[in-house]
Amino acid sequence: MSHLEKAITCMVEVFEEYATKDDKKHQLSAAEFAELMNKELAGPEFQGKLDQEVRDEAIAKLDKNHDGEINFREFSMFLATLARGYYRSTKKGKGNKGKSAKSE
């Protein structure tokens, strides 16, 4: 498998790992989601790349369908939102328009 294929399967595996902790095996409860966030998305290196704003935006999207449970569709959109935040931050970091960040 390519890295990208592994990335996609990882999204599924992590969801399943946490979603299956309680009786509703296909949804993350608030507690399961909180545990997933704390264990899988709290690394300082990753966090450093994500503005609080992006996290808030991503969480707000989850809240839209708020029935207290997060299905895989919602989770996949959540990860896509985080990825967009990460993408924006890498571009900022690089100073890609040739401004000043050349020597980082």
Add this chain to the structure above:
Amino acid sequence: MSHLEKAITCMVEVFEEYATKDDKKHQLSAAEFAELMNKELAGPEFQGKLDQEVRDEAIAKLDKNHDGEINFREFSMFLATLARGYYRSTKKGKGNKGKSAKSE
């Protein structure tokens, strides 16, 4: 970094690797996207899990904004759609629950 954090950063890295091949560094041209698909998302193991229907659905979504270029937002939604197809297929594949699902 956790596996999930690596998965998210991988989505970004692969996009950048292909998007930067031509002058429009923040978008995938049709040619860049085709190359990405052929090199990064064509493994038999992964393909075996994805119905043609899912691929078609994902590509159709890309086409919605069709200006011949795919930005990261569109790409992230595309990957989320693939992930949902993969998730559905793993559930099909597993059939019943409770077979040997005793987790750590």
